[in-house]
Amino acid sequence: MAKEMISGVYGAPPQDLAALGADVVQFSPLVPGAASLEALSPGSLAAMTILASPGTIERRYVTALALRALAPGAPLTVLALKDKGGARIAREFKAFGCDVGETARSHFRICETLRPEAFDREGREFIATAIEAGAPRLVPEMGLWTQPGIFSFDRLDPGSALLLDHLPAFSGRGADLGCGIGVLSLAVLRAPKVTALALVDIDRRAVEAARQNVSDARATVHWADVRTAELGLTGLDFVVMNPPFHDAGIEDRGLGQGFIRQAATMLRPGGFLWLTANRHLPYEEILKPMFKLVTNRAEDGGYKIFEARK
Missing domain, CATH: 3.40.50.150 (Vaccinia Virus protein VP39)
Incomplete structure (x- = not known):
């Protein structure tokens, strides 16, 4: 039997979810009852959209968790205000070993990529480092x-x-x-x-x-x-x-x-x-x-x- 796949959104207000579809799962530490990215198994995500935190450690941690959970070839979109971390997202995608497409809209930087079929050594190390840096301590x-x-x-x-x-x-x-x-x-x-x-x-x-x-x-x-x-x-x-x-x-x-x-x-x-x-x-x-x-x-x-x- 094929593994059931889900699509997720991280950081969006709950009232915005209806526009994304009934099958989209809310992931957030700031929405009581929302699902946890940390609990996802590798390859269980069909797509993810992240409204990123301005904090560098937190933003990289969430992005790394999403990349770990996405299936190969699955789309990832990360956006943030330009002066709240958005200007750094494209460079971080490249450090993760991802190709990136970048657009700007209403003071936001929006970066899109597809999860690679396989990460190179540098990408794997950057993901592991980002998860370790953002984990409980x-x-x-x-x-x-x-x-x-x-x-x-x-x-x-x-x-x-x-x-x-x-x-x-x-x-x-x-x-x-x-x-x-x-x-x-x-x-x-x-x-x-x-x-x-x-x-x-x-x-x-x-x-x-x-x-x-x-x-x-x-x-x-x-x-x-x-x-x-x-x-x-x-x-x-x-x-x-x-x-x-x-x-x-x-x-x-x-x-x-x-x-x-x-x-x-x-x-x-x-x-x-x-x-x-x-x-x-x-x-x-x-x-x-x-x-x-x-x-x-x-x-x-x-x-x-x-x-x-x-």
Whole structure:
């Protein structure tokens, strides 16, 4: 019996899939429930289209995984904004050992190729190197598992560092919204009176890293979009978060505002939200109508810390 083949798209918003056909499979670490490229067996893909990340390591990793999974002769299309990695795609295709056709449209560079019947030695080595470079890794300096593509994947970001310096010892049930690899959660769980902590993140890679980093039995980890997920988290005593404010590299203040709204619905009356944010973001105007008391606990290095009581 012939092996069943699938076509895939990586990085496209879910609402764009209908235009591509009902048999197209969504691959993405940022769409909860989407399929994983890493799980594909060689030769199982009939075609792949990738909206590439601006990060070089992540982009090469995803492209290499796709080439490994594509059947010989299968088409691969990779596109990105010219100033967000698009200008480099053609050179990377050639390093993988692929012929490339390149076009430009609406500030995007679009590169197309057919998976070679066989890769030469240099191509095989470039694929192997790209997969190894983009795979999950343990960062000795942090003592934590992480992966390129996760926010601040190999260092502690300054906003989280400032929040860590001011977090109180919590008690009861709480949540870490946009938990990343679990840095804030590990600090929260040092408090013996914390009884349960839900870690939530939209990035599957972060979720998998957090599950390795946070082994405390009081913790549960969820791959979900904080803004829309039905997690059943209500009556919480506290929420901590360092919410995102970029979407595809573009500032979007609505992201953090959505996190704040969800935190407000999750907390019990009298519960606390601890939030770190860039100083220029106007979160006060959304915090004050939803919380009885909003206190600026610290400002330093372009960041600020809020404590908000429900």
